[in-house]
Structures are given as C-alpha cells and as structure tokens.
Amino acid sequence: MTGAGFTGALLPLSLFVIMTSLGLALTLADFRRVVLFPKGVAIGLGNLLLLSPLLGFLLAKLFGLPPELAVGMVLLGAAPGGTTANMLTHLARGDTALSVTMTAISSLAAVFTVPLFLGLASAHFAADGVAPNLDMVGIVKKVLLITLVPLAFGMAIRAALPAFAQRVEKPAKNLAMVFFVLVVAVVIWAEWHNLGGAIGKVGPAVLALNVLAMGLSFQIARLARLDSKQSTAIAIELGVHNTTLAMAVGALVSPVMVIPAAVYGVFMFFTAGAFAKFMHGRNAA
Structure with missing residues (x-):
C-alpha cells in the first residue's frame, strides 16, 4: 500500500477512535450547559466557529500559500x-465544564461548518481549478459518518454502561492519542515531497x-467580562483543534490539503501546554 493509500485508510480509523473516546466522556448534561451558561458557550463557540476560520483565510492570504495549502489552512x-x-x-x-461543552457542540456543528468553509475556501483560493466540482452533499455525509456516528456510539455506551464507560475512558483516550501521533507521522512521511518546499x-x-x-480569543473573553477560568478554557479550545478531522476532510479532496493540520498537530500541544502552565498559577489565585 502506498503512503497516500495508508493515510487514507488510517485517517478514518483514527478519527473513529478519537470521536468514540470523546463520546465516552460525554453525557446529555454537557449539551444542556449551553442553556445554563449561554454567555460563555456563545463567546467560545463564536471564536471557534467564526474567528478561527477567518484567521485561517487571512493568514493563508498573508503568507501567500498555494491554493491547496490555503484551503487546508x-x-x-x-x-x-x-x-x-x-x-x-x-x-x-x-x-x-465549559471546555467539554464547547468540544461537544463544536463537534456536532462541524458536520455543517467544516464542509461550508471547505466550499468557501475552495471557491476563493482554487481559481486554477483545484477542486472545482466539490460534491458537498457527499462530503457532508462523510463528515457525518466519521464524526457523529462514533460520537453517538461512545455516548450510547456511556448511557447504557456508565461504569464500563468510566473504566475504559482513560485507556480509550490514551489509544486515541496513539492514533493521533501515528496519523500525524504517517501524513508527514507520505507528503514529505510536498512538505519540503512548503514548510x-x-x-x-x-x-x-x-x-x-x-x-x-482570550482577550475577547476577558472584554466580555468572562472570568479568568472561562477565558482560559476558550483560549485553549482555540489552540487545540481536532486536526485529525481537518486531515480526514482534506484528504477527501487532495492529499496536499492535510499538510497544514499535520504540521499544526506537531507543535500545538507545546504552545497550548505552555499557555496552560502559565495560566495554572494565575487561576489558582
């Protein structure tokens, strides 16, 4: 099997493991918090669903990325x-709690928002014919299959077998991390010939x-008078994306589109981890 073929097989499997592990940690109460704490959730999701893609557009233009890399961005x-x-x-x-709620709701919203931004970015950047005829209905169906199905599967296990779900939740997350590291490594290896000139x-x-x-996002949250702990959750949520989903969707169109998410996945834990360490002391006060 070629590197690209292996990547195409590994990405959906990795995403299934990752989304199932997320489902194991979720209950319906995590979704009800949007009603109980609307301000924090609204600001967090506004940053995640609007600010972050907009920054992706602007930075792709600013750095002059080629069309496929720009769409991947x-x-x-x-x-x-x-x-x-x-x-x-x-x-x-x-x-x-706010972080879990944002992750849960943004994962549901991704079924529509990720294909939407894929279409907008392709139309804007791909003037030379890159992905000119996207099957958006097909892509929405595939995103639904690789996100909501395993998420619902994990939540169903949590609801039916709560003791079992709590017992396997940590091993499942560890397995998800192993798959994440593996898929990033494989993607970088498979696309090294493209990555070398673009890095x-x-x-x-x-x-x-x-x-x-x-x-x-941290500053916006503070200006909205959210406290330091809520602002921390929102900022970290903006720093640690589900890059496996971005790679899986990008791979449906072009292998090159997975490169930005793969590179991001290499260092996002270091930057977000450094921010978390910095905020640990401030939030303890």
Missing part, C-alpha cells in the same frame, strides 16, 4: 476543538494561527 481553522483541550484546561485550572510558509502560518487564535 482554512480547514484547520474550521476544525472543532479537540479532546486534549479538556485535559489542558483542567491542568490550567480553567473551566473544564517555510506552512510552519510560520500555522504557528501564527495557533498563537493569534489563543491570544485573541
């Missing part, structure tokens, strides 16, 4: 929060997206 920005954001928020003494632009572009998204 927007896909990265549009990807929902990742499960590791919940752990880092907890370590930072942030509002973990000079892709690296700084995705680093700028990470830092700006965390910094701006």
Whole structure:
C-alpha cells in the first residue's frame, strides 16, 4: 500500500477512535450547559466557529500559500476543538465544564461548518481549478459518518454502561492519542515531497494561527467580562483543534490539503501546554 493509500485508510480509523473516546466522556448534561451558561458557550463557540476560520483565510492570504495549502489552512481553522483541550484546561485550572461543552457542540456543528468553509475556501483560493466540482452533499455525509456516528456510539455506551464507560475512558483516550501521533507521522512521511518546499510558509502560518487564535480569543473573553477560568478554557479550545478531522476532510479532496493540520498537530500541544502552565498559577489565585 502506498503512503497516500495508508493515510487514507488510517485517517478514518483514527478519527473513529478519537470521536468514540470523546463520546465516552460525554453525557446529555454537557449539551444542556449551553442553556445554563449561554454567555460563555456563545463567546467560545463564536471564536471557534467564526474567528478561527477567518484567521485561517487571512493568514493563508498573508503568507501567500498555494491554493491547496490555503484551503487546508482554512480547514484547520474550521476544525472543532479537540479532546486534549479538556485535559489542558483542567491542568490550567480553567473551566473544564465549559471546555467539554464547547468540544461537544463544536463537534456536532462541524458536520455543517467544516464542509461550508471547505466550499468557501475552495471557491476563493482554487481559481486554477483545484477542486472545482466539490460534491458537498457527499462530503457532508462523510463528515457525518466519521464524526457523529462514533460520537453517538461512545455516548450510547456511556448511557447504557456508565461504569464500563468510566473504566475504559482513560485507556480509550490514551489509544486515541496513539492514533493521533501515528496519523500525524504517517501524513508527514507520505507528503514529505510536498512538505519540503512548503514548510517555510506552512510552519510560520500555522504557528501564527495557533498563537493569534489563543491570544485573541482570550482577550475577547476577558472584554466580555468572562472570568479568568472561562477565558482560559476558550483560549485553549482555540489552540487545540481536532486536526485529525481537518486531515480526514482534506484528504477527501487532495492529499496536499492535510499538510497544514499535520504540521499544526506537531507543535500545538507545546504552545497550548505552555499557555496552560502559565495560566495554572494565575487561576489558582
């Protein structure tokens, strides 16, 4: 099997494991918090679903990325929060409940928002014929299959067998992390011939997206008078995306589109982890 073929097989499997592990940690109460704490959830999701993709657009233009990489950059920005954001928020003494709720709801919204931004970015950047005839209905169906189905599967296990779900939740998250590291490594290996010439632009572009998204979202949350713990949760959610989803959707169109998310996945834990460590002391006061 070629590198591209292996990547195409590994990405959906990895995403299934990751989304199932997220479902194991969720209950319906995590979704009800949007009613109980509307301000924090609304600001957090506004940053995640609008600010982050917009930054992806702007930075792709600013760094002059080629069309396929530019679309991949927007896909990265549009990807929902990742499960590791919940752990880092907890370590930072942030509002973990808010983090879990944002991850849950943004994962549901991704069924529509990720294909939407894929279409918008393709139309804007791909003037030379890259992905001119996207099957958006087909892509929505595939995103539904690789996100909501495993998420619902994990939640169903949690609802039916709560003791079992709690017992396997940590091993499932560890397995999801193993799959994440593996898929990033395989993607970088498979696309090394494309990555070599693009790393000079892709690296700084995705680093700028990470830092700006965390910094701006934290400041927006503070200006909205959310407390430090809520602002921490929102910033980390903007820093740790579900990059596997971005790669899986990008791979449906072009292997090159997975590169920004793969590169982002290499260092996002370091930047978000450093922010979490910094906020740990401040939130303890």
